[in-house]
Amino acid sequence: MEKLDHKDYLNFTVGPVMMDDKIRKIGEQQIPYFRTDEFSYITLESERLIKEIIKTEEKSRVIFLTASGTGAMEATVMNTLSKDDKVLVVNGGSFGHRFEELCEIHEIPHEVIRLECGHKLTKEHLEQYRDKGFTAFLVNAHETSTGVLYDLELIGEFCKEQNIFLIVDSISSFIADKYEMDKCHIDVTIIASQKAIALPPGVSIIVVNERAVKRIEENNVKSMYFNLKSYLSNGERGQTPFTPAVGILIQLNAKLKDIAEVGVETYINRSRALAEDFRNKIKELPFEIVSENLSNAVTPLKPLGKMGAHDIFEYIKDNCNIFVCPNGGELRDTLFRVGHIGDLKIEYNDKLIEVLKDMYKRGML
Amino acid sequence: MEKLDHKDYLNFTVGPVMMDDKIRKIGEQQIPYFRTDEFSYITLESERLIKEIIKTEEKSRVIFLTASGTGAMEATVMNTLSKDDKVLVVNGGSFGHRFEELCEIHEIPHEVIRLECGHKLTKEHLEQYRDKGFTAFLVNAHETSTGVLYDLELIGEFCKEQNIFLIVDSISSFIADKYEMDKCHIDVTIIASQKAIALPPGVSIIVVNERAVKRIEENNVKSMYFNLKSYLSNGERGQTPFTPAVGILIQLNAKLKDIAEVGVETYINRSRALAEDFRNKIKELPFEIVSENLSNAVTPLKPLGKMGAHDIFEYIKDNCNIFVCPNGGELRDTLFRVGHIGDLKIEYNDKLIEVLKDMYKRGML
Numbered sequence: 217m218e219k220l221d222h223k224d225y226l227n228f229t230v231g232p233v234m235m236d237d238k239i240r241k242i243g244e245q246q247i248p249y250f251r252t253d254e255f256s257y258i259t260l261e262s263e264r265l266i267k268e269i270i271k272t273e274e275k276s277r278v279i280f281l282t283a284s285g286t287g288a289m290e291a292t293v294m295n296t297l298s299k300d301d302k303v304l305v306v307n308g309g310s311f312g313h314r315f316e317e318l319c320e321i322h323e324i325p326h327e328v329i330r331l332e333c334g335h336k337l338t339k340e341h342l343e344q345y346r347d348k349g350f351t352a353f354l355v356n357a358h359e360t361s362t363g364v365l366y367d368l369e370l371i372g373e374f375c376k377e378q379n380i381f382l383i384v385d386s387i388s389s390f391i392a393d394k395y396e397m398d399k400c401h402i403d404v405t406i407i408a409s410q411k412a413i414a415l416p417p418g419v420s421i422i423v424v425n426e427r428a429v430k431r432i433e434e435n436n437v438k439s440m441y442f443n444l445k446s447y448l449s450n451g452e453r454g455q456t457p458f459t460p461a462v463g464i465l466i467q468l469n470a471k472l473k474d475i476a477e478v479g480v481e482t483y484i485n486r487s488r489a490l491a492e493d494f495r496n497k498i499k500e501l502p503f504e505i506v507s508e509n510l511s512n513a514v515t516p517l518k519p520l521g522k523m524g525a526h527d528i529f530e531y532i533k534d535n536c537n538i539f540v541c542p543n544g545g546e547l548r549d550t551l552f553r554v555g556h557i558g559d560l561k562i563e564y565n566d567k568l569i570e571v572l573k574d575m576y577k578r579g580m581l
Numbered sequence: 582m583e584k585l586d587h588k589d590y591l592n593f594t595v596g597p598v599m600m601d602d603k604i605r606k607i608g609e610q611q612i613p614y615f616r617t618d619e620f621s622y623i624t625l626e627s628e629r630l631i632k633e634i635i636k637t638e639e640k641s642r643v644i645f646l647t648a649s650g651t652g653a654m655e656a657t658v659m660n661t662l663s664k665d666d667k668v669l670v671v672n673g674g675s676f677g678h679r680f681e682e683l684c685e686i687h688e689i690p691h692e693v694i695r696l697e698c699g700h701k702l703t704k705e706h707l708e709q710y711r712d713k714g715f716t717a718f719l720v721n722a723h724e725t726s727t728g729v730l731y732d733l734e735l736i737g738e739f740c741k742e743q744n745i746f747l748i749v750d751s752i753s754s755f756i757a758d759k760y761e762m763d764k765c766h767i768d769v770t771i772i773a774s775q776k777a778i779a780l781p782p783g784v785s786i787i788v789v790n791e792r793a794v795k796r797i798e799e800n801n802v803k804s805m806y807f808n809l810k811s812y813l814s815n816g817e818r819g820q821t822p823f824t825p826a827v828g829i830l831i832q833l834n835a836k837l838k839d840i841a842e843v844g845v846e847t848y849i850n851r852s853r854a855l856a857e858d859f860r861n862k863i864k865e866l867p868f869e870i871v872s873e874n875l876s877n878a879v880t881p882l883k884p885l886g887k888m889g890a891h892d893i894f895e896y897i898k899d900n901c902n903i904f905v906c907p908n909g910g911e912l913r914d915t916l917f918r919v920g921h922i923g924d925l926k927i928e929y930n931d932k933l934i935e936v937l938k939d940m941y942k943r944g945m946l
Binding site: 225227229231232234235240241243244245246247248249250251252282283284285286287290314317318321322323408410416417418419438439440441442457458459460461462463464533539541542544 | 826
């Protein structure tokens with residue numbers, strides 16, 4: 217059972233993804249003490265770089281949480297929404313469902329736009345909710361479970377017209393797809409370390425504009441760890457209220473400098489090129505790409521042959537040292553995913569295609 | 582300002598601490614996908630090893646959180662206590678105060694034993710609370726801000742006699758001081774990755790016995806990320822409900838195997854030897870060790886000369902590439918700390934003593 221040495225695996229999951237050598241090298245270093253001006257400098261620089269990359273104004277703020285993306289989603293719901301809100305939630309898969317559950321747990325009044333699995337959100341969906349008193353909107357930029365990328369310009373325009381506070385989970389889309397926070401009238405953006413930024417999992421990031429800061433300041437949250445007010449005040453001097461995942465924050469700083477240097481478009485283009493290459497090459501094989509309007513981050517594949525999606529994942533892991541990305545829940549046997557984020561190359565696509573072709577030849581698919 | 586390369590620093594803080602080469606090497610590796618039998622195996626093995634090291638029975642459970650120690654303290658208060666409890670909290674410094682604040686935030690009825698800074702808890706303190714209907718007890722094994730190690734046998738005996746549910750934050754004491762969970766009638770133990778286990782910060786661990794599991798199952802927690810019920814059920818198959826800090830959990834597994842191999846006593850003895858050596862050598866210098874009943878993890882030093890505690894920390898950091906551990910809040914200028922946890926050696930003590938002697942000679946202390 218103890219096959220723990222995954223160093224040589226090719227990893228096409230949507231997180232943790234493959235890290236580049238520079239980031240791995242930092243992972244080997246000793247971790248410095250962090251209540252210092254030097255560490256504050258790193259954090260403040262990272263804040264500035266994230267705002268630049270995500271295209272939001274200078275007055276916006278960045279919060280660094282030591283938690284998974286779900287922790288950041290929950291902290292956002294708790295801190296920027298309240299019982300006085302009327303929230304519209306897009307639920308097109310597991311991660312939309314997570315926002316819905318968070319509203320239920322925290323008793324935030326909400327209605328849900330339920331989309332069929334793999335379907336995009338249209339203008340017609342939104343029009344039914346016009347002038348109905350909605351005050352906030354929760355959406356995943358990319359519904360990671362199915363690969364659908366929602367039209368944030370469309371949603372942003374609707375929210376602007378209706379003066380609706382817009383929260384976007386961009387965890388699996390950030391730096392894989394185009395994202396312009398202010399232009400799309402987005403008030404809060406949620407990010408996590410282990411997706412396209414390609415760092416170890418453990419850190420999530422919440423970017424908040426002035427309007428969101430005001431909501432946080434005025435809210436009364438029954439939480440210490442997820443009280444974002446204390447992150448905002450400590451953040452002014454580049455610190456966090458509690459010991460953060462210092463090592464990952466140092467890796468984040470290095471990665472952000474790389475992104476800023478080459479331009480975020482270079483990263484987006486790389487994911488797009490990997491996705492297009494893979495989607496082109498997979499055509500010859502018995503898989504259906506079921507979803508509309510795909511993100512560059514991932515290709516969802518429905519196997520058309522006899523082997524179920526989860527069995528394909530297991531087979532490739534155990535026999536070929538490659539991770540593709542399985543699904544949980546209802547989609548477990550019908551859909552697996554191939555990611556295009558992290559330190560991947562076109563020749564890795566070739567290797568995976570070769571493996572799938574070989575399985576096909578042998579009558580497995 | 583950009584002095585970010587702390588690779589060659591000696592680190593005497595209480596976290597993050599110095600990591601050994603094996604752990605650092607794992608930090609350089611690619612991080613595997615985690616929804617696999619292989620990763621479940623790691624997690625289940627870590628659970629077993631922690632229970633063995635902490636000396637609790639087979640039926641106890643281990644919860645892995647991606648959060649700082651404070652996150653685990655809050656999750657414990659939220660999940661194992663309720664409005665029906667009457668809790669006794671020991672507040673002898675910043676971390677005792679944190680438990681008090683958590684009870685306030687979550688509206689848990691509580692009374693506080695306030696200890697003077699640096700003082701230990703005695704039988705006399707406890708006797709005043711006998712037969713007063715207390716149902717739970719919150720204490721830090723080691724009040725990290727002052728270095729005081731509380732007498733857990735004394736507390737455990739009192740709690741047993743009074744049928745009180747006992748929660749111990751052992752974050753900065755675990756594997757630095759003797760700790761026997763079941764023998765001391767402890768129901769919940771809280772640990773974090775960046776203290777004496779000497780891993781990167783980002784993971785905290787909650788060990789719960791059967792009685793604590795029952796409290797968690799019966800509680801109704803308004804939280805998704807800190808709902809320990811879902812950690813317990815996912816943990817049965819070696820998984821977590823949300824993406825954990827996979828890299829740190831792999832490092833944890835390696836470290837636990839090392840501890841189990843040489844015996845936890847070897848680690849405790851090493852911290853004790855480092856602490857005794859340092860406390861012996863510091864006698865010649867103008868510092869007072871203010872606290873009673875010290876933990877092996879740290880020596881609290883009150884400077885008796887003209888230079889304040891925080892200035893000493895800054896001077897040594899900037900001029901000698903050594904981190905000692907500053908205090909925040911009220912103790913900022915009167916107390917700093919020297920840690921004895923992580924990958925330290927007697928010769929590092931010598932180096933620090935040399936630095937302090939040199940400062941003394943030059944009339945700075």
